[in-house]
Amino acid sequence: GQQVMQIPQYQHVQEGEDFTTYCNSSTTLSNIQWYKQRPGGHPVFLIQLVKSGEVKKQKRLTFQFGEAKKNSSLHITATQTTDVGTYFCMNSGTYKYIFGTGTRLKVLA
């Protein structure tokens, strides 16, 4: 079946450094969504990407969808302590939602 892997699994950064997580699928993705889960909390929707090569920005966050629609990335510029959490990608477009393995981000003040 379809697998959605994220790298890295963990990332520790100093506050102010940039951070990137990559999402790779074994099959073509219909659409992709990104979620953030704070420690002890529940996932919260961040954004959805639909088109091949699409780039969207939310303040310090930049999301990209690969040209072949098999990968995506989330880049955070100048991380802050509030960025701490686990970031998940998820394929969307069908009811068979598959979440990526997640990247856990720690930001050191």
Add this chain to the structure above:
Amino acid sequence: SQTIHQWPATLVQPVGSPLSLECTVEGTSNPNLYWYRQAAGRGLQLLFYSVGIGQISSEVPQNLSASRPQDRQFILSSKKLLLSDSGFYLCAWSGQGTDTQYFGPGTRLTVL
């Protein structure tokens, strides 16, 4: 605005005991409803989804079952819990024709 409730927040149950987790959604009609499980430090696994009352689709065979007795109520059950059932159970909803998942606060289940 829409809100989603789950209870209980935490639960400790012995192996072999039954389970019933409840999820309700307010402020929307005919939502799609989902149950996910998250093992400690791991990703989310879709267990069940429902597009309407009485309509349940199972994604993973296991000793869990789901029911949707009312439009905005989704229940996760088990007749006999296993140790491997421990985890963080999350209910979510989405609007008809949309994929965005809105998650409830979750139930942390520990099976001893």
